[in-house]
Amino acid sequence: MTDNKSLNNPYLPDLATVQEVIDETANIRTLRVTLDDKEKMAAFNFRPGQVGQISVFGTGESTFVINSPPTRRDYLQFSVMRVGEITQRIHQLNAGDRIGLRAPLGNGFQYEDMKGRDILFIGGGIGMAPLRTLLLHMIDNRADYGDITAIYGARSPKDLCYTYEFEEWKTGGVNLVLTVDSEFPGWKERVGFVPTILSQEAPSPLNRIAIVCGPPIMIKFVLFGLKELGFEDRQIITTLEKRMKCGIGICGRCNVGSKYVCVDGPVFNYEQIKGMCQEL
Ligand SMILES: Cc1cc2nc3c(=O)[nH]c(=O)nc-3n(C[C@H](O)[C@H](O)[C@H](O)COP(=O)(O)OP(=O)(O)OC[C@H]3O[C@@H](n4cnc5c(N)ncnc54)[C@H](O)[C@@H]3O)c2cc1C
Numbered sequence: 001m002t003d004n005k006s007l008n009n010p011y012l013p014d015l016a017t018v019q020e021v022i023d024e025t026a027n028i029r030t031l032r033v034t035l036d037d038k039e040k041m042a043a044f045n046f047r048p049g050q051v052g053q054i055s056v057f058g059t060g061e062s063t064f065v066i067n068s069p070p071t072r073r074d075y076l077q078f079s080v081m082r083v084g085e086i087t088q089r090i091h092q093l094n095a096g097d098r099i100g101l102r103a104p105l106g107n108g109f110q111y112e113d114m115k116g117r118d119i120l121f122i123g124g125g126i127g128m129a130p131l132r133t134l135l136l137h138m139i140d141n142r143a144d145y146g147d148i149t150a151i152y153g154a155r156s157p158k159d160l161c162y163t164y165e166f167e168e169w170k171t172g173g174v175n176l177v178l179t180v181d182s183e184f185p186g187w188k189e190r191v192g193f194v195p196t197i198l199s200q201e202a203p204s205p206l207n208r209i210a211i212v213c214g215p216p217i218m219i220k221f222v223l224f225g226l227k228e229l230g231f232e233d234r235q236i237i238t239t240l241e242k243r244m245k246c247g248i249g250i251c252g253r254c255n256v257g258s259k260y261v262c263v264d265g266p267v268f269n270y271e272q273i274k275g276m277c278q279e280l
């Protein structure tokens, strides 16, 4: 029988099975999946920040970051916000259902260059997904990094993802600063938009890398805040979401300026993309 590998067709997905589904918020679900080929699953290697193209048979294919870290290999985790046809179909999947997966794609975070540095994660809503993979990777290699602070915000407490593992993040050495947009009964953490909390925390740019992901409006004001604090463009890292098709640098669908998000990204430092922001 001919297998995927011998066909050598980069568009052919691997078969995978949904092992577990977690409801994160009203419109975000997390899938934990394993490749059906056990040898491939055991050998599957990736960098934090790399993505996968998930296909729902009969509907289509979409891009999602692998938000589990490479240090934890029992399954690959994807968190999916429901916005349109494919994500709607993904939300209908249950444990035991089959999907197609083309992964890993893209560049991922250059975490080797971050060793010995202080790290500042700044995430909003579903934007915490790409940060989670790197954050857990750093917890699993905690001695390699200095201070790790994560500012994570959402509209309301019910819109925060991964609430069930916040304690693990804290005991893993992360200074976790949670915020929601306005007061909610019983909420004991911070209140205010993420850029406001950033300026209140005012982390020093000295020997620190800031990694930012969230809605475009949040990113815009966070970038402004980081510059005010004295962060240089190269100290600011973000991930770009640009609609993908082939995922392998062939179709030209995902270009931003001279870059293809699918192969040159999705992770960029601000120096690489600041001239292109009007195209995003
Ligand atoms: C590198 C990368 C990583 C991503 N990681 C995640 C992730 O971890 N979790 C997650 O929930 N989503 C992620 N996305 C976005 C996800 O791919 C889209 O939301 C999905 O393709 C929408 O498919 P759909 O058929 O449900 O919606 P569609 O019917 O195609 O679109 C519905 C609406 O969403 C908008 N939209 C579609 N795709 C994008 C996009 N890429 N960026 C911005 N707006 C878009 C459309 O303009 C439209 O308004 C990522 C995208 C990229 C490029």
Ligand code: FES
Pocket (backbone or CB within 6 Å): 243, 244, 245, 246, 247, 248, 249, 250, 251, 252, 253, 254, 255, 260, 261, 262, 263
């Ligand atoms: S998705 Fe085809 S070139 Fe990037």
